[in-house]
Amino acid sequence: MDYQEILNNILASVEPLRSEGKQATYIPALAMVNPDHCGIALRTLAGECYAVGDANVRFSLQSISKVFALALALHLEGDNVWTRMGKEPSGAAFNSLIQLELEHGIPRNPFINAGAIVISDILVEHLPQPENRFIEFVRALSACPSVGYNYAVALSEKKQAFLNTAIANLLKHHNNLHGDIDRVLQFYFLMCSIEMSCAELAQAFLPFANHLVPFDYDGVTLTGSQVKRMNAIMQTCGFYDEAGEFSYLVGLPGKSGVGGGIAAIYPERYAVAVWSPRLNSKGNSVAGMKALELLTTLTAESIF
Ligand code: GLU
Helix, strand or coil, X not given: CCHHHHHHHHHHHXXXXXXXXXXXXXXXXXXXXXXXXXXXXXXXCCCCEEEEECCCCCEECHHHHHHHXXXXXXXXXXXXXXXXXXXXXXXXXXXXXXXXXXXXXXXXXXXXXXXXXXXXXXXXXXXXXXXXXXXXXXXXXXXCCCCECCHHHHHHHHHXXXXXXXXXXXXXXXXXXCCCXXXXXXXXXXXXXXXXXXXXXXXXXXXXXXXXXXXXXXXXXXXXXHHHHHHHHHHHHCCHHHHHHHHHHCCCCEEEXXXXXXXXXXXXXXXXXXXXXXXXXXXCEHHHHHHHHHHHHHHCCCCC
């Protein structure tokens, strides 16, 4: 498969879409990013790396980090995680309060904000230095020691965090947030602020593409079964209230973020990351979704 040629064609094909949609502005620091960027990187388990466009420019991972946080929480707590949240698609916006209230403080899944805030609570509760432990794990996954938090982005989000603070309060009311609200949100904002390039992000997702080899990164271990099940959650819950559409168009497990990134995996073959900051009304990158749709169409490789 000539992935390089395919990526070149995809970048050219999505060019007209790069001006469609709107970049996220509710986190003021994200509004300052040049919205014209577009990059794609694909890494195979065989060790090849293909890249086009701005594949080496770092961007804010935002919700994509929730995959790494879930991995660390599953390592620490195993199936106990599922006593505090579900594994069902939400069909609602990532920051919705309504569902959380109706369902008595049990988030639908770990990838909506409510679920990721509970995961943050688990990590803060377990780890003496959660921020250090988390970033060391992510550095090991991405094989890149210079990956880190963007403190300005985290602070910018904190200053406008009215909805996430409301979510945390609702969780606390229902006894599903054990720690101090400000402390847990501090971790949550930093977790979302991690920056990586597409090339680094594809590397960081590669371990999730292979449940057949032991998952062990900086001492964070998962069984093959846990990795496989994380893929199932990415497939059903990775794209806000557009998970069904992404599954229909692309057919790969993955996770998007409001920074305009999407990471996805083709099990036992590759991990791919795309970035283009302009988002559709559901919060997913317009050009990024199209690029991945073209990838699985042109290669005829998807999980279906
Ligand atoms: N930090 C963002 C928030 O909580 C993440 C949203 C996202 O990427 O979906 O609003």
